Amino acid sequence: xxxxxxxxxxxxxxxxxxxxxxxxxxxxxxxxxxxxxxxxxxxxxxxxxxxxxxxxxxxxxxxxxxxxxxxxxxxxxxxxxxxxxxxxxxxxxxxxxxxxxxxxxxxxxxxxxxxxxxxxxxxxxxxxxxxxxxxxxxxxxxxxxxxxxxxxxxxxxxxxxxxxxxxxxxxxxxxxxxxxxxxxxxxxxxxxxxxxxxxxxxxxxxxxxxxxxxxxxxxxxxxxxxxxxxxxxxxxxxxxxxxxxxxxxxxxxxxxxxxxxxxxxxxxxxxxxxxxxxxxxxxxxxxxxxxxxxxxxxxxxxxxxxxxxxxxxxxxxxxxxxxxxxxxxx
Amino acid sequence: xxxxxxxxxxxxxxxxxxxxxxxxxxxxxxxxxxxxxxxxxxxxxxxxxxxxxxxxxxxxxxxxxxxxxxxxxxxxxxxxxxxxxxxxxxxxxxxxxxxxxxxxxxxxxxxxxxxxxxxxxxxxxxxxxxxxxxxxxxxxxxxxxxxxxxxxxxxxxxxxxxxxxxxxxxxxxxxxxxxxxxxxxxxxxxxxxxxxxxxxxxxxxxxxxxxxxxxxxxxxxxxxxxxxxxxxxxxxxxxxxxxxxxxxxxxxxxxxxxxxxxxxxxxxxxxxxxxxxxxxxxxxxxxxxxxxxxxxxxxxxxxxxxxxxxxxxxxxxxxxxxxxxxxxxx
Amino acid sequence: xxxxxxxxxxxxxxxxxxxxxxxxxxxxxxxxxxxxxxxxxxxxxxxxxxxxxxxxxxxxxxxxxxxxxxxxxxxxxxxxxxxxxxxxxxxxxxxxxxxxxxxxxxxxxxxxxxxxxxxxxxxxxxxxxxxxxxxxxxxxxxxxxxxxxxxxxxxxxxxxxxxxxxxxxxxxxxxxxxxxxxxxxxxxxxxxxxxxxxxxxxxxxxxxxxxxxxxxxxxxxxxxxxxxxxxxxxxxxxxxxxxxxxxxxxxxxxxxxxxxxxxxxxxxxxxxxxxxxxxxxxxxxxxxxxxxxxxxxxxxxxxxxxxxxxxxxxxxxxxxxxxxxxxxxx
Numbered sequence: 001x002x003x004x005x006x007x008x009x010x011x012x013x014x015x016x017x018x019x020x021x022x023x024x025x026x027x028x029x030x031x032x033x034x035x036x037x038x039x040x041x042x043x044x045x046x047x048x049x050x051x052x053x054x055x056x057x058x059x060x061x062x063x064x065x066x067x068x069x070x071x072x073x074x075x076x077x078x079x080x081x082x083x084x085x086x087x088x089x090x091x092x093x094x095x096x097x098x099x100x101x102x103x104x105x106x107x108x109x110x111x112x113x114x115x116x117x118x119x120x121x122x123x124x125x126x127x128x129x130x131x132x133x134x135x136x137x138x139x140x141x142x143x144x145x146x147x148x149x150x151x152x153x154x155x156x157x158x159x160x161x162x163x164x165x166x167x168x169x170x171x172x173x174x175x176x177x178x179x180x181x182x183x184x185x186x187x188x189x190x191x192x193x194x195x196x197x198x199x200x201x202x203x204x205x206x207x208x209x210x211x212x213x214x215x216x217x218x219x220x221x222x223x224x225x226x227x228x229x230x231x232x233x234x235x236x237x238x239x240x241x242x243x244x245x246x247x248x249x250x251x252x253x254x255x256x257x258x259x260x261x262x263x264x265x266x267x268x269x270x271x272x273x274x275x276x277x278x279x280x281x282x283x284x285x286x287x288x289x290x291x292x293x294x295x296x297x298x299x300x301x302x303x304x305x306x307x308x309x310x311x312x313x314x315x316x317x318x319x320x321x322x323x324x325x326x327x328x329x330x
Numbered sequence: 331x332x333x334x335x336x337x338x339x340x341x342x343x344x345x346x347x348x349x350x351x352x353x354x355x356x357x358x359x360x361x362x363x364x365x366x367x368x369x370x371x372x373x374x375x376x377x378x379x380x381x382x383x384x385x386x387x388x389x390x391x392x393x394x395x396x397x398x399x400x401x402x403x404x405x406x407x408x409x410x411x412x413x414x415x416x417x418x419x420x421x422x423x424x425x426x427x428x429x430x431x432x433x434x435x436x437x438x439x440x441x442x443x444x445x446x447x448x449x450x451x452x453x454x455x456x457x458x459x460x461x462x463x464x465x466x467x468x469x470x471x472x473x474x475x476x477x478x479x480x481x482x483x484x485x486x487x488x489x490x491x492x493x494x495x496x497x498x499x500x501x502x503x504x505x506x507x508x509x510x511x512x513x514x515x516x517x518x519x520x521x522x523x524x525x526x527x528x529x530x531x532x533x534x535x536x537x538x539x540x541x542x543x544x545x546x547x548x549x550x551x552x553x554x555x556x557x558x559x560x561x562x563x564x565x566x567x568x569x570x571x572x573x574x575x576x577x578x579x580x581x582x583x584x585x586x587x588x589x590x591x592x593x594x595x596x597x598x599x600x601x602x603x604x605x606x607x608x609x610x611x612x613x614x615x616x617x618x619x620x621x622x623x624x625x626x627x628x629x630x631x632x633x634x635x636x637x638x639x640x641x642x643x644x645x646x647x648x649x650x651x652x653x654x655x656x657x658x659x660x
Numbered sequence: 661x662x663x664x665x666x667x668x669x670x671x672x673x674x675x676x677x678x679x680x681x682x683x684x685x686x687x688x689x690x691x692x693x694x695x696x697x698x699x700x701x702x703x704x705x706x707x708x709x710x711x712x713x714x715x716x717x718x719x720x721x722x723x724x725x726x727x728x729x730x731x732x733x734x735x736x737x738x739x740x741x742x743x744x745x746x747x748x749x750x751x752x753x754x755x756x757x758x759x760x761x762x763x764x765x766x767x768x769x770x771x772x773x774x775x776x777x778x779x780x781x782x783x784x785x786x787x788x789x790x791x792x793x794x795x796x797x798x799x800x801x802x803x804x805x806x807x808x809x810x811x812x813x814x815x816x817x818x819x820x821x822x823x824x825x826x827x828x829x830x831x832x833x834x835x836x837x838x839x840x841x842x843x844x845x846x847x848x849x850x851x852x853x854x855x856x857x858x859x860x861x862x863x864x865x866x867x868x869x870x871x872x873x874x875x876x877x878x879x880x881x882x883x884x885x886x887x888x889x890x891x892x893x894x895x896x897x898x899x900x901x902x903x904x905x906x907x908x909x910x911x912x913x914x915x916x917x918x919x920x921x922x923x924x925x926x927x928x929x930x931x932x933x934x935x936x937x938x939x940x941x942x943x944x945x946x947x948x949x950x951x952x953x954x955x956x957x958x959x960x961x962x963x964x965x966x967x968x969x970x971x972x973x974x975x976x977x978x979x980x981x982x983x984x985x986x987x988x989x990x
Contacts, residue, residue: 085833221567308960
């Protein structure tokens, strides 16, 4: 597997300073790159790795050009990380073995399901009654798309994804919980990626909706009737409870938890490990996790925290006492 | 798909005030309901939506009757949410296409497994040696029920559920971890629902037990030898560590975590995102998550929190100093 | 199913005090053991259960020998828990039905994949192009091993495990997220156990690496390019974000979360529910979760916590005022 530098620049653009005939045999991080590797510098904080790198060629932007020139071949581009992303796509496209089967014979597809003729369905997938899979969408192994759920174009669903299981709808009664049948479905837009073993539940009455360009990592739970806006991305182990409405261009860090029936406006960024228990109506960066410490220190602080309210009361008492003393001594 | 109002009231009871011949074409929330839709008001805080709703008919209880009468047809019932739950079941039963296969031909069922003749097993399920599946229980796609595990009657297991994988049992040794074979199984009662990709581990020696009427959402982990009491419900992403004993009629919010070897008595309610690290011996509502804030405010508070113990000491010093001063000035 | 005490001691060692001809019909905890059961005492805090146990024989170490002798037969060994672990293995080996199939006919194995002839592949597994499965490794049902991923010898992968789905790699652009193709793979060492529905992502350029003897529980997420050192164990629902480097002999409690690009040295122990947001360069025990309380107490403390920084400022003001007063009154 190899590509000439020239072929790369022909396909992706960028200004090549160096030997266009150089063969690139792999893509690698600066630190482990060898003379046959193409690497990139996107974060200025790794600039010191640039000088030391053995990479045959590096992708850089203007601020790093001088340092790149001193060490050898480079490609100049305004956004090296984006260039690198496109390069990985080029690399994969040139080196991937041809796919022979459009629909793996072990997949179970209901006769009423509509799978676009350019979509691919991997081994042991299930596509149920009335489901629709859009153009160029790929279901990897063991993906389940339940009744009447719709997946748009150019989506990628990783192994174990479950689309359209029942939402968690229960009414209490004197005889225990009574199931609320989930009569809605799931609608997923175009260019959506969904990570391994992630679950998106069908709606109770209306549909659960994932808009175009949303990216979900692994082991994420999306409850019934959630609405996730365009280009929002969520890291692994995140949970979004029922009927939450998350705006466009949001990000949620790993293991973030969004409570039900909330609204997050566009452009909200939630730190990993944060439980969002109220709506967020202003774009910004929100956080709420317990800062870890060595266990002994945590225990002392946690014990104090359990009486934090009392501590505040003690401070109040002190403030009053001092005010009294000030009166006396003034 | 449509049902006459009269047919609904015949099946489910309730007092119809309005046109029994009216055709209902869908069930819908108050806000998005149209004239062909039947809707409901269960939470008085949405009463303002009632007047504005375009629903052809609404399900209400006595306190909302007057408001409902002013806008048109309604069904009066003591518990509209429960009525609505039963209505979704009626709706589904009347409109679901007939199931043609009891056991999908792609399912892998061991010859020694016992699947009740009224149970249904979906595509690509695995039912292992000696497992038993009760009457009218439904396994959706890609469910695994491991050796000797028992599922009761009228249960519903969603795609990707894994019942009876090994519990996490390890003994340390000088050569690394030594596996403790998990010789127990899983016993699940009647009327249990288990969400997509949820895992219930087999016991080490005795069985893991899930009692009748328990409802588990998606992506939940139940460790070995856990015991979950009747009608307890857990929201998605919850984890219960080994040998925990959870009572009846408990609820655990999403991403709740219950440590191992604990006891929670009946009627304990754990808020989402809470780690329960000690037994709870009194029914009630328990919480413990870090309240989120904008990131800058969180950072300041978190930094102070890491020295909370020192702050308490400073308050103590102040209290003593003030007592001394009081002595002097008195 | 039964084993004579003598046969057990012949196989596993230990000093038998009692009747070697006694038939053991099951292994059981002290509390539920009957006369046909063999039990063990590993934790001195359960010593009171020893005297009361009905077990036919107990496994103990020297400190409990006298108490064991007073109640009947016992096996003396330096580490009863380790002995018990080996006993469960013996028990399972003697009682497990013979496995007839090495590779279940429903498994989908690519012609270029290499599955060792002593490995076993369960029903509905997928082993993709170029993947390799080592000697005596067992894939239970519905496991996915993606392209070019390598699993060592004597590993055990539970149902629903996904090895080698794409890591979560995205570059922002003015047209939304651009996918970074994940060109690395996953390399897993020997003697690794991976719990149900756990996911280990393939690397972006280099591989994700899990070293020998690592034990992962259920529903764990391991991001791309993570490196987990020998004999490290993680409990269920844990997440490790991309490029984190975790040392050998570490443990992570349930729902622990390790942020990306961090280093944890060997011998770090992270409590359940803790988010590790910075590198840990010193072995030890680290914790950070919000201590739960009854909801009313939590609400008061949480409200105060949101203004903790202000409380610290008030204490500072008091300290200054007091110092001033001291000056005046001195």
